[in-house]
Amino acid sequence: MLYQAYQTQSDLMSPFRLLAQGSSAALWLGKTEGTWLRKLSASMEVFSRLRVTHSRPAYGISSVRVGERELAVTxxxxxxxxxxxxxxxxxxxxxxxxxxxxxxxxxxxxxxxxxxxxxxxxxxxxxxxxxxxxxxxxxxxxxxxxxxxxxxxxxxxxxxxxxxxxxxxxxxxxxxxxxxxxxxxxxxxxxxxxxxxxxxxxxxxxxxxxxxxxxxxxATSKPIEWFEKNLINHVPLPHAGFMRRVYPGFIQLSAFMAMNPERHKQSFRNIYDHLEHGRTEEAQVIQEFYEEYLAVNDxxxxxxxxxxxxxxxxxxxxxxxxxxxxxxxxxxxxxxxxxxxxxxxxxxxxxxxxxxxxxxxxxxxxxxxxxxxxxxxxxxxxxxxxxxxxxxxxxxxxxxxxxxxx
Missing domain, CATH: 3.40.50.1820 (Alpha/Beta hydrolase fold, catalytic domain)
Structure with missing residues (x-):
């Protein structure tokens, strides 16, 4: 039931996040620092980034330096x-x-x-x-x-x-x-x-x-039966693994984030501040980290x-x-x-x-x-x-x- 509820919430929010992502880019272009449009753009960008994904990100290793040469990697x-x-x-x-x-x-x-x-x-x-x-x-x-x-x-x-x-x-x-x-x-x-x-x-x-x-x-605070009863869920439709018993990645992620909630809140505040003031490269460093961190597998x-x-x-x-x-x-x-x-x-x-x-x-x-x-x-x-x-x-x-x- 927990996984099904999560899937339903994710499906409902998806169009709003896509809209926020597109609107953020449109509002930011050409707007000067400190304007309310720039602030709105930054807010929408942060909102669109606050999402859990379930697909493997790219490794992005296209080349490597070996000695004095840069060699292509496939x-x-x-x-x-x-x-x-x-x-x-x-x-x-x-x-x-x-x-x-x-x-x-x-x-x-x-x-x-x-x-x-x-x-x-x-x-x-x-x-x-x-x-x-x-x-x-x-x-x-x-x-x-x-x-x-x-x-x-x-x-x-x-x-x-x-x-x-x-x-x-x-x-x-x-x-x-x-x-x-x-x-x-x-x-x-x-x-x-x-x-x-x-x-x-x-x-x-x-x-x-x-x-x-x-x-x-x-791990030792509860018997293994507790972990099975409270943390194991069945994969919902429409995924290929429908009805497979899994430990959902979003539960693991929630546990990790709960260990340092203030640090994560501050990170997203920093994304907003950087974007509001046009420091896109600084914002991108944090965004790239969370693209990886919020990509989970079951x-x-x-x-x-x-x-x-x-x-x-x-x-x-x-x-x-x-x-x-x-x-x-x-x-x-x-x-x-x-x-x-x-x-x-x-x-x-x-x-x-x-x-x-x-x-x-x-x-x-x-x-x-x-x-x-x-x-x-x-x-x-x-x-x-x-x-x-x-x-x-x-x-x-x-x-x-x-x-x-x-």
């Missing part, structure tokens, strides 16, 4: 499965371009699209052949494709890694760190030739018993509930109880994959200590193949985006990957 679909696509950012061929190792960038399936990692991907592209897990919106996946559980997520990781091919490297950001470690362990135990040469886990909840955050406490109910239960409530992986298709996941089976863990000093979503726990779980990885880095002065998103990611964290990740290419 998106190439490598493997498509019902709940996700393996996407490659293919660089144009250049005769003097050195060989670059393949990297699978594992994006979270946590309410936003994989485009949240576009800056991470763009930076990696300088020195690597980059692939990304482009997760689909569950509300667009027909019921005929069945469910999608944590087991399926790990299976997708294995399939995608095999599609990239032997000798590749895996970089997992935030939520998928548990699945990435599990997939690597399964592949190592099976002596799979495609097992990654290196695994980088960034700000991920490997062991949430360590320094629990408010997010962790929220999570399959099975995957969401199992993640909450096994990762955040019962801590199956660090306790040695995590299974994949009924088989125990054994991180100690990993021997030849180099391991790097990265944490942010001010991370209030995945605190310091939760990701580095993977180092102890991978007890048979030689010490010289293990690296840990805590980045001072950054929160959760600063681990994989922004100035410190580009200037301080990325060089360490790059050097670790390139040192294990042989």
């Amino acid at each position: 998106e190439e679909t490598v493997l498509t499965m019902p709940f996700g696509t393996l996407l490659r950012f293919k660089k144009e061929e250049a005769p003097d371009r050195p060989h670059q190792p393949a990297v699978l960038l594992v994006a979270p399936l946590s309410g936003h699209f994989a485009t949240l990692l576009r800056e991470t991907a763009r930076t990696l592209l300088q020195d690597h052949d980059v692939y990304i897990t482009d997760w689909h919106n569950a509300r667009d996946v027909s019921l005929r494709h069945g469910g999608f559980s944590l087991d399926d997520y790990i299976t997708y990781m294995i399939r995608f890694t095999e599609a990239v091919g032997p000798g590749s490297h895996m970089v997992a950001v935030c939520q998928p760190c548990v699945a990435a470690l599990a997939a690597t362990a399964v592949m190592a135990e099976d002596d799979n030739p495609a097992q990654p040469r290196s695994l980088t886990l960034m700000a991920g909840p490997v062991d949430c018993r360590v320094n629990p955050t408010e997010v962790n406490r929220l 999570l399959p109910a099975e995957f969401y509930l199992e993640t909450v239960a096994k990762v955040f409530q019962t801590y199956d992986l660090p306790r040695g109880e995590l299974t994949w298709n009924g088989r125990k996941v054994n991180p100690a089976a990993i021997r030849h994959t180099a391991l790097m863990t990265v944490e942010g000093e001010r991370d209030d979503i995945c605190a310091v200590g939760q990701t580095v726990a993977a180092q102890d779980l991978c007890s048979n990885v030689r010490p010289y193949l293990k690296t840990h880095h805590v980045q001072t002065g950054v929160g959760h998103y600063g681990v994989f985006s922004g100035r410190r990611w580009n200037q301080q964290i990325y060089p360490k990740v790059r050097d670790m990957i390139h040192s294990t290419m042989g």
Whole structure:
């Protein structure tokens, strides 16, 4: 019922937002700063931007600088499965371009699209052949494709890694760190030739018993039955996934925004002020952020509930109880994959200590193949985006990957 009510409200408001968007542009043109028409235009623009969308934004990576050359980048679909696509950012061929190792960038399936990692991907592209897990919106996946559980997520990781091919490297950001470690362990135990040469886990909840955050406490404050009863909804018409059980992205977004409501209110006030005074470039920076932030995808109910239960409530992986298709996941089976863990000093979503726990779980990885880095002065998103990611964290990740290419 909640999803149906949300869909009805969204459908009713859509024509008004489109009208406001068109009127804003018409009113702003040629109007001088401070006029009531300029103010009305700014108000309509803010109103049109206050909307949740459900389609993946564009990655917008059209080129990358490699050495002294600017190379064109195109998106190439490598493997498509019902709940996700393996996407490659293919660089144009250049005769003097050195060989670059393949990297699978594992994006979270946590309410936003994989485009949240576009800056991470763009930076990696300088020195690597980059692939990304482009997760689909569950509300667009027909019921005929069945469910999608944590087991399926790990299976997708294995399939995608095999599609990239032997000798590749895996970089997992935030939520998928548990699945990435599990997939690597399964592949190592099976002596799979495609097992990654290196695994980088960034700000991920490997062991949430360590320094629990408010997010962790929220997950343990209610039994899993409460989450299922209160947060799981059926997809309404007219979507392809009609009647699929999902954790709606708009609920996740509401929870995120409720954590810092004043900051978001101020951001939209700033958009208004910038537009009123003609500072369109400053307004555009904030608008681009919210175009991404307000684009949400629905999570399959099975995957969401199992993640909450096994990762955040019962801590199956660090306790040695995590299974994949009924088989125990054994991180100690990993021997030849180099391991790097990265944490942010001010991370209030995945605190310091939760990701580095993977180092102890991978007890048979030689010490010289293990690296840990805590980045001072950054929160959760600063681990994989922004100035410190580009200037301080990325060089360490790059050097670790390139040192294990042989």
